[in-house]
Amino acid sequence: xxxxxxxxxxxxxxxxxxxxxxxxxxxxRARLVDLTAAVSGxxxxxxxxxxxxxxxxxxxxxxxxxxxxxxxRGRFHVDRDSTDFPSxxxxxxxxxxxxxxxxxxxxxTAGAKxxxxxxxxxxxxxxxxxxxxxxxxxRGFFRRLVLLRVVDLLxxxxxxxxxxxxxxxxxxxxxxxxxxxxxxxxAVAHQLLSEIHPAELxxxxxxxxxxxxxxILQAVDAEVAAETVAxxxxxxxxxxxxxVGEEDAADVLEELPADQTADILADxxxxxxxxxxQELEPGYAAEVRALIGYDEQSAGGLMTSNFVDVSMSATxxxxxxxxxxxxREKRFVAYLYATDADGRLAGVVSLTSLLAAEGATExxxxxxxxxxxxxxxxxxxxxxxxxKKFQIQAIPVVDDDGKPIGIVLFRSVLFESVSELAQ
Amino acid sequence: MKTIRQRWRGIVAMxxxxxxxxxxxxxxxxxxxxxxxxxxxxxxxNQILWVLLPVTVALVIVQEMSARMGAVTNKGLAxxxxxxxxxxxxxxxxxxxLIANFGNIVAEFAGIAASCEIFGISKMLxxxxxxxxxxxxxxxxxxxxxxxxxLVACVFYAAYLLSGFQAKPDWTTVLTSSVVPSFRRDGAYLxxxxxxxxxxxxxxxxxxxxxxxxxxxxxxxxxxxSRWDVIVGCIGAAVIAYFITIACAATLFKQGVRISxxxxxxxxxxxxxxxxxxxxxxxxxxNASLFAAAILPLSTAYxxxxxxxxxAGVDKKISEAPLFxxxxxxxxxxxxxTVLLPNFPLIKVMVVSQVxxxxxxxxxxxxxxxxxxxxxxxxxxANSLTWNVISWATIVAVTAxxxxxxxxxx
Numbered sequence: 001x002x003x004x005x006x007x008x009x010x011x012x013x014x015x016x017x018x019x020x021x022x023x024x025x026x027x028x029r030a031r032l033v034d035l036t037a038a039v040s041g042x043x044x045x046x047x048x049x050x051x052x053x054x055x056x057x058x059x060x061x062x063x064x065x066x067x068x069x070x071x072x073r074g075r076f077h078v079d080r081d082s083t084d085f086p087s088x089x090x091x092x093x094x095x096x097x098x099x100x101x102x103x104x105x106x107x108x109t110a111g112a113k114x115x116x117x118x119x120x121x122x123x124x125x126x127x128x129x130x131x132x133x134x135x136x137x138x139r140g141f142f143r144r145l146v147l148l149r150v151v152d153l154l155x156x157x158x159x160x161x162x163x164x165x166x167x168x169x170x171x172x173x174x175x176x177x178x179x180x181x182x183x184x185x186x187a188v189a190h191q192l193l194s195e196i197h198p199a200e201l202x203x204x205x206x207x208x209x210x211x212x213x214x215x216i217l218q219a220v221d222a223e224v225a226a227e228t229v230a231x232x233x234x235x236x237x238x239x240x241x242x243x244v245g246e247e248d249a250a251d252v253l254e255e256l257p258a259d260q261t262a263d264i265l266a267d268x269x270x271x272x273x274x275x276x277x278q279e280l281e282p283g284y285a286a287e288v289r290a291l292i293g294y295d296e297q298s299a300g301g302l303m304t305s306n307f308v309d310v311s312m313s314a315t316x317x318x319x320x321x322x323x324x325x326x327x328r329e330k331r332f333v334a335y336l337y338a339t340d341a342d343g344r345l346a347g348v349v350s351l352t353s354l355l356a357a358e359g360a361t362e363x364x365x366x367x368x369x370x371x372x373x374x375x376x377x378x379x380x381x382x383x384x385x386x387x388k389k390f391q392i393q394a395i396p397v398v399d400d401d402g403k404p405i406g407i408v409l410f411r412s413v414l415f416e417s418v419s420e421l422a423q
Numbered sequence: 424m425k426t427i428r429q430r431w432r433g434i435v436a437m438x439x440x441x442x443x444x445x446x447x448x449x450x451x452x453x454x455x456x457x458x459x460x461x462x463x464x465x466x467x468x469n470q471i472l473w474v475l476l477p478v479t480v481a482l483v484i485v486q487e488m489s490a491r492m493g494a495v496t497n498k499g500l501a502x503x504x505x506x507x508x509x510x511x512x513x514x515x516x517x518x519x520x521l522i523a524n525f526g527n528i529v530a531e532f533a534g535i536a537a538s539c540e541i542f543g544i545s546k547m548l549x550x551x552x553x554x555x556x557x558x559x560x561x562x563x564x565x566x567x568x569x570x571x572x573x574l575v576a577c578v579f580y581a582a583y584l585l586s587g588f589q590a591k592p593d594w595t596t597v598l599t600s601s602v603v604p605s606f607r608r609d610g611a612y613l614x615x616x617x618x619x620x621x622x623x624x625x626x627x628x629x630x631x632x633x634x635x636x637x638x639x640x641x642x643x644x645x646x647x648x649s650r651w652d653v654i655v656g657c658i659g660a661a662v663i664a665y666f667i668t669i670a671c672a673a674t675l676f677k678q679g680v681r682i683s684x685x686x687x688x689x690x691x692x693x694x695x696x697x698x699x700x701x702x703x704x705x706x707x708x709x710n711a712s713l714f715a716a717a718i719l720p721l722s723t724a725y726x727x728x729x730x731x732x733x734x735a736g737v738d739k740k741i742s743e744a745p746l747f748x749x750x751x752x753x754x755x756x757x758x759x760x761t762v763l764l765p766n767f768p769l770i771k772v773m774v775v776s777q778v779x780x781x782x783x784x785x786x787x788x789x790x791x792x793x794x795x796x797x798x799x800x801x802x803x804x805a806n807s808l809t810w811n812v813i814s815w816a817t818i819v820a821v822t823a824x825x826x827x828x829x830x831x832x833x
Binding site: 102104105114 | 496498502509514640731
């Protein structure tokens with residue numbers, strides 16, 4: 001008579017389970033092919049077992065993990081007939097772990113990078129199996145190759161060190177399983193994904209397929225998505241915005257300052273840029289269209305229209321009152337640009353001087369009337385020289401009549417000059 | 424009507440897509456390839472020319488699948504194999520690829536040594552210098568510029584066209600034998616046929632091409648242009664192979680000269696076709712070997728890392744991608760050092776590498792056809808029935824021939 005092991009070990013790896021033999025009461029035998037879990041939540045519970053009967057096809061059955069009784073040598077026993085478990089469909093939120101997680105890339109949201117999953121680590125509790133970690137290290141690697149014992153023996157013998165575990169908690173893992181609608185099956189709170197810095201998220205997007213990248217982009221906050229898109233290279237921007245679809249792409253782009261959207265659209269294939277432009281909100285589209293005609297290496301191509309202008313005759317209190325709204329719109333508020341009665345740029349007021357002044361003081365008195373300004377044609381190297389000379393954060397751009405139409409931020413030129421240096 | 428600016432953009436956009444196919448196909452004419460075609464021409468004359476046509480067709484079919492998978496999935500072949508067939512299968516495939524590619528790297532450095540010796544440069548100087556150049560070249564330059572240099576290197580293959588014309592072949596027989604198959608029942612002839620298939624359709628190419636397509640960010644929409652890149656590349660490479668064979672057939676075969684490698688061919692050409700033809704031949708060998716030596720260590724390190732999920736890429740710091748740089752360094756340095764070691768069993772390394780290539784190729788092709796028929800992966804770009812019949816026929820033929828080669832290698 002076979003002795004049954006009554007206790008389940010506290011921890012298990014999916015590599016220990018896949019391929020295990022399953023015996024039914026009616027004598028039918030099958031092999032465990034996969035396990036499913038609804039992946040949301042910090043420690044998802046394993047629900048169904050996917051089996052392959054001898055000579056048969058893979059079968060998602062209504063067999064639950066808890067129906068499997070451990071028997072000797074890694075086998076499982078089911079105390080009912082195989083016919084008691086009609087095949088069923090996977091639930092919407094349920095994913096097969098070996099097929100969709102194992103060997104695939106997942107986003108480690110804590111480390112902000114992609115990892116390839118070597119093994120999946122479970123905790124057994126009562127009759128439940130809960131997903132706790134993914135193994136991305138060498139132990140998992142050798143375990144899958146069934147070489148872990150050999151490797152441990154060798155390392156024990158020769159260097160007296162064991163390869164360390166490299167497990168990542170499931171609660172910070174976002175798998176890249178994409179559902180039929182092209183969306184991401186969110187495992188982590190989507191906030192975790194949005195908390196990755198756009199620069200790091202852009203690196204991740206560059207390393208996954210366009211479909212997966214589009215799904216990630218749609219899962220994060222529009223603002224994060226926008227900043228991330230702005231950091232991709234033009235080739236990826238084009239591919240990704242196409243994959244996301246015009247409507248969603250437009251929503252993402254609208255989160256960006258018009259000058260950045262203009263830069264992105266200028267690099268896209270003309271037809272794609274035109275289609276996207278149609279989807280943009282009319283006011284925003286006009287702003288973008290005004291910027292798109294300029295050479296990227298000139299003030300026109302570098303400027304943003306997100307500045308605050310104020311009348312020379314306004315008071316400091318009136319000027320300050322403009323700022324909360326401006327800040328909400330993400331305008332540049334370190335300087336205010338003062339205009340005369342004809343709307344021409346007549347002075348620049350710093351936020352510092354505005355805050356220090358009495359409320360009734362007129363802007364006229366606070367504004368510096370000697371200031372540097374450029375036109376849309378001014379080249380980026382000249383602008384850079386101005387920044388070096390005057391040590392300011394932004395330079396206003398004026399049109400032929402001397403009216404302010406935008407500002408060039410130091411960081412825009414910085415990026416240009418750094419990328420030039422890199423070449 | 425299109426404005427000039429739009430037209431210019433069109434050209435720029437197309438230039439952004441071409442490259443991978445042409446480069447892959449040309450690297451295929453590496454030191455080993457040139458040796459094989461030279462020997463084929465020298466020992467069998469024009470009789471062997473006809474085989475290049477079906478081999479080119481097979482090459483286009485296989486390469487087209489790699490390129491299509493790259494454009495549709497935006498993932499490398501190593502990645503796709505890992506995700507569909509699991510870690511164990513991937514591990515052994517990668518191990519075989521590592522062995523096969525190491526042999527190829529050694530062959531490239533041997534090619535560099537041999538061609539430089541023709542110009543009177545000692546291998547003690549040329550091989551370390553080449554390894555150093557490759558190291559600096561890869562680590563100090565960005566990918567776009569590297570690709571441009573590679574495309575220029577492709578132009579240098581024209582040396583073989585000149586070399587072929589210099590050899591003054593009898594064009595009438597050349598053209599007839601190019602299309603009329605001639606069969607001989609002797610083992611040496613069959614072995615040569617198999618050798619040509621094995622050297623032209625190599626496992627590493629499928630990985631390289633797909634990775635290059637992904638790296639370039641080519642999309643489904645751009646794939647139509649990319650397909651031409653592949654076709655033109657394969658045909659271009661076949662033309663080079665054709666001219667190498669013609670040059671050797673018109674001279675060495677006529678005079679009954681036996682050769683055992685590409686260096687022999689270059690040296691034997693000197694009295695028969697003149698110093699210019701001989702120098703061109705040697706220069707072509709140097710260019711091809713250097714070109715492949717620049718690509719193989721890096722790309723091999725790259726696929727291994729991709730398959731196993733290790734950080735990779737020359738844009739990463741050494742501390743960020745230690746395994747990638749270690750693999751690259753070891754493959755490069757060990758490959759170069761092997762050629763310099765006195766009494767190193769070079770031939771044995773070549774045979775082992777050829778066997779690894781031979782065993783690997785059917786496996787890779789089988790994986791590829793499974794992957795390209797996976798509709799979840801490829802969607803509407805999965806193989807059609809007709810295309811599947813053609814692909815399977817190619818794969819069966821190539822497999823039969825490589826198995827034949829592996830068996831005869833022992």
